[in-house]
Amino acid sequence: MLASLGVGYVLSSSSNLVTQTGSLLLLGLFGLQCWRMQREQWTKQRALSPNTLPATAEPPSKAHTLSSQVLQACGGAVVVSDGLDRIVMVNPAFLAMTGLSPSEVVGHSAELLGMAPLRDSHLNGVRASLEAGLRWSGESTQTCADGQQIDTCLAVTALRNEAGQITQHIRTFNDITALKQQQRVLAEQARHDSLTGLPNRRAFGERLQQAMSRARRQPQSLAVLYVDLDGFKSVNDQHGHAVGDQLLVEVGRRLDACVRLTDCVCRLSGDEFTVILEGAGHPDEVQRIGNRILERLSLPHQLDGQAVVVTPSIGGTLFIVGDNASTLCQRADETMYEAKRAGKARFILNLHQMVVPRTQVI
Secondary structure (H helix, E strand, O other): OHHHHHHHHHHHHOOOHHHHHHHHHHHHHHHHHHHHHHHHHHHHHHHOOHHHOOHHHOOHHHHHHHHHHHHHHOOOEEEEEEOOOEEEEEOHHHHHHHOOOHHHHOOOEOOOOOOOOOOOOOOOOHHHHHHOOOOEEEEEEEEOOOOOEEEEEEEEEEEEOOOOOEEEEEEEEEEOHHHHHHHHHHHHHOOEOOOOOOEOHHHHHHHHHHHHHHHHHOOOOEEEEEEEEEOHHHHHHHHOHHHHHHHHHHHHHHHHHHOOOOOEEEEEEOOEEEEEEEOOOOHHHHHHHHHHHHHHHOOOEEEOOEEEOOEEEEEEEEOOOOOOHHHHHHHHHHHHHHHHHOOOOEEEEEOOOOOOOOOOOO
8 A cells, every 4th residue: 555655646746747657567566465365265265174273263154143043943932021020032932832923912011911020029039040140940830821820941041241230131931830730639649538439537637627717717616527437347347348448438428418519528548537627616516417327328239239337436626715726626526436335226415524444445
């Protein structure tokens, strides 16, 4: 460039034809040499294989396109919001999961779109995790366009600028509604007897605690009955265990039919059942229900083409302020054995706190 400037100056300042001609030749030779040098540089660049170029030589637009393709193809729902938790981007999986359209999402508050706010009151520990620069993950719910709520496995990540301020939130969702429903079914099955379908011992303990809490808050008559079948072992010995199982199922049905919907019939184990009576109102009402159970269970059972007769021994007790579940159940259990010692096939209601030491009677 300096040479060109010098030649241009000479041409413009000299009127000598020889001088001008020499300057033009010099300028032409200089341009030819520059062209040769550039051609050698191009040849060297073409000789390099594309695979030998460093990773940083890849055009930024290609990486951006790849990221966009990954986001679009991702099977999990992805939502990107700004520092104020307003949606700036979602992927097709989120739109398919919620039934929302892009215009209904972008620019709107994440909370107003049914997402759990990024506060500890809604997602336990989320704020502390994000402030520590960690990703938060846990379970949450998402409200869809039709108002249905689905269970999701949620992960939240925060992006920050150079000043450490949060600029974006990234949520990734996976629909686990079917899994949670299966867990609820299994949990419910774990609280029910597989033979009779009645609540089992575990469920009995939970429901008794709940009934006692209600009885303490609202004075009412709470009673617990223990029911044991007299001579059930002889039924198994004489007719077989299959008939014995049918008998237990039928006993459970009759017990359930003797009480109200608010009451609870449970099978503890073997041929032992319990009944929780809430709000019976008066000991006379508990006595009436106990006598009805005694009468219904003493009727013949038609099982496998033959009549099977068993009788129950029933012991009942009323909840007394200061009782815990253990003392209440112990009193009812001991009263049931008192009915067996008194000759079986009877109902005894214990109106006192004292219990009789148990003596095993079959």
